[in-house]
Amino acid sequence: MLLEVKDVTVQYGKVVGIDQVTLGVDQGEIVTLIGGNGAGKTTTLRAISGMRHPSRGEIWFDGQRIDGLSVQKIVQGGIAHAPEGRRLFDYMTVKDTLLTGAFLQKNKEGITRALERVYAHFPRLQEREKQLASTLSGGEQQMLTIGRALMVNPKVLLLDEPSLGLAPLLVQEIFRIIREINAGGVTTVLVEQNSNMALKLAHRAYVLEVGRITLQGETTELLGDERVKAAYLGG
Amino acid sequence: MLMQVLANGLMLSLIYALVSIGLTMIYGVMHILNWAHGEIVMLGAMGAYFFFAARGLPFAASLVITVILVGLLSVLIERIVFKPMRGLHLPSFIMSMGLVYVLQAFATVTLGVQDKMLPSVLTGAVFFFGAVLPKERVMLMPIAAALTIGYYLFLQTTRYGRAIRATSMDEVGAALQGISVDRCAAIAMGTGSALAAAAGCLLAPIVKVNPFMGEAIVFKAFIIVFVGGRMSLVGTILAAFLLGYTESLVAGYWNPVWIPMIEMAVLAAVLLFRPGGLVGVEIKKLGAERE
Numbered sequence: 001m002l003l004e005v006k007d008v009t010v011q012y013g014k015v016v017g018i019d020q021v022t023l024g025v026d027q028g029e030i031v032t033l034i035g036g037n038g039a040g041k042t043t044t045l046r047a048i049s050g051m052r053h054p055s056r057g058e059i060w061f062d063g064q065r066i067d068g069l070s071v072q073k074i075v076q077g078g079i080a081h082a083p084e085g086r087r088l089f090d091y092m093t094v095k096d097t098l099l100t101g102a103f104l105q106k107n108k109e110g111i112t113r114a115l116e117r118v119y120a121h122f123p124r125l126q127e128r129e130k131q132l133a134s135t136l137s138g139g140e141q142q143m144l145t146i147g148r149a150l151m152v153n154p155k156v157l158l159l160d161e162p163s164l165g166l167a168p169l170l171v172q173e174i175f176r177i178i179r180e181i182n183a184g185g186v187t188t189v190l191v192e193q194n195s196n197m198a199l200k201l202a203h204r205a206y207v208l209e210v211g212r213i214t215l216q217g218e219t220t221e222l223l224g225d226e227r228v229k230a231a232y233l234g235g
Numbered sequence: 236m237l238m239q240v241l242a243n244g245l246m247l248s249l250i251y252a253l254v255s256i257g258l259t260m261i262y263g264v265m266h267i268l269n270w271a272h273g274e275i276v277m278l279g280a281m282g283a284y285f286f287f288a289a290r291g292l293p294f295a296a297s298l299v300i301t302v303i304l305v306g307l308l309s310v311l312i313e314r315i316v317f318k319p320m321r322g323l324h325l326p327s328f329i330m331s332m333g334l335v336y337v338l339q340a341f342a343t344v345t346l347g348v349q350d351k352m353l354p355s356v357l358t359g360a361v362f363f364f365g366a367v368l369p370k371e372r373v374m375l376m377p378i379a380a381a382l383t384i385g386y387y388l389f390l391q392t393t394r395y396g397r398a399i400r401a402t403s404m405d406e407v408g409a410a411l412q413g414i415s416v417d418r419c420a421a422i423a424m425g426t427g428s429a430l431a432a433a434a435g436c437l438l439a440p441i442v443k444v445n446p447f448m449g450e451a452i453v454f455k456a457f458i459i460v461f462v463g464g465r466m467s468l469v470g471t472i473l474a475a476f477l478l479g480y481t482e483s484l485v486a487g488y489w490n491p492v493w494i495p496m497i498e499m500a501v502l503a504a505v506l507l508f509r510p511g512g513l514v515g516v517e518i519k520k521l522g523a524e525r526e
Contacts (some may be wrong), residue, residue: 049411051411071410071411071413072410074415081411086408087407090405091400092401097401099394100397100398103414104413145406152413161276
């Protein structure tokens with residue numbers, strides 16, 4: 001396993017965000033976490049990227065224990081997080097935002113190559129290179145969020161609700177690009193409310209309910225599972 | 236008369252820009268209203284007095300040494316006083332008010348309360364379309380302009396410049412790119428204070444240097460920060476020119492005693508019509524979660 005979350009509990013004060021969650025991600029996979037609002041999907045990603053520290057349990061990445069490390073250390077290790085709410089830099093141009101994504105890289109050629117790769121996935125971002133992030137459409141902002149995370153040259157990409165607020169056609173486009181990025185060798189953990197699309201894209205899935213994992217398996221099986229159908233796929 | 240007013244306005248504007256940029260950076264990155272920023276200017280002027288007047292070093296060397304020392308001191312202040320307070324707006328503001336008195340006491344104990352006059356750095360004056368400009372005042376203009384432009388380029392084009400801008404716009408987003416918010420805070424405080432110290436050095440030959448000279452300056456600098464748009468460097472520079480020229484016009488054609496009143500009116504008018512300041516940058520996640 002490239003990434004392993006073992007028995008992890010995260011609390012916000014006295015409120016339990018996730019409760020003894022265990023999951024694993026293999027090299028090259030797309031794994032999706034699905035579940036309703038407040039199920040703990042975002043919290044799980046935050047625990048992995050170091051934004052939240054678990055009160056119990058362990059997180060292992062690439063043979064190293066990473067829970068308790070700072071966000072910076074975890075990014076350095078190769079986990080990039082395209083977070084909930086996008087967290088873009090409103091008054092920064094698209095190009096500067098992407099260059100900020102390459103903050104940890106000091107090698108100029110490496111940065112140029114990363115930039116070219118992002119522009120290959122998202123030609124739209126190249127067209128808008130000089131525009132401020134706040135002036136982009138929702139879809140373009142989502143592309144910028146993913147692009148900025150890719151500039152880290154991550155081994156694992158954590159995506160939090162990339163389809164949120166986007167028109168159906170755009171969602172398909174974003175999902176196509178996620179598949180493309182994954183085919184390029186980037187292991188992906190995808191958090192989604194759009195369970196139908198997420199299950200069709202991912203190799204494996206975990207279903208979270210009120211902070212606990214209630215179901216897991218190959219997406220092909222889960223798509224046929226009666227409980228998943230009833231709760232997440234609209235019957 | 237007009238030419239004199241315009242020339243004085245330019246000089247004031249450049250000095251105000253140099254002082255206010257630091258305040259904007261410290262507010263933008265650390266969300267701290269650093270009322271002791273005026274005392275940083277004062278320490279810069281005291282440094283010029285100490286190294287240039289008392290120790291007899293060349294003025295340029297005094298400026299460089301002072302700027303470096305005050306920059307380092309301010310990083311220390313950031314670590315000890317402001318870092319534990321980050322995200323706590325009112326307490327950090329009160330701490331910065333306390334710092335005013337601490338730094339004034341430090342200056343009083345080391346160099347005394349009396350006004351200090353520096354020997355002339357340059358003598359003579361430049362005559363320009365009827366305006367009389369002492370060379371000491373002319374000298375500060377290119378230096379202040381170069382420092383301001385240099386700082387702008389640092390923010391726009393370098394790796395750490397981008398990191399600092401990113402941190403000021405979204406701390407969490409910046410941290411997720413591997414940027415250390417702590418380091419950006421230290422750099423913003425160190426460089427911003429260094430610019431203020433440079434302004435103090437440049438002012439030292441033309442004003443009275445004493446431990447309390449920072450009080451009036453910081454008030455103007457805060458007006459500039461809020462008129463300009465709090466987090467925008469371009470806005471700060473524009474506002475510095477607006478205030479610098481307002482001041483020279485009021486002093487030239489009316490009476491200098493009304494300067495603070497007019498400046499407050501400018502601030503009120505700008506905030507009424509453009510609450511975000513001239514360059515309307517809103518701080519959307521002021522004091523982002525402390526994690």
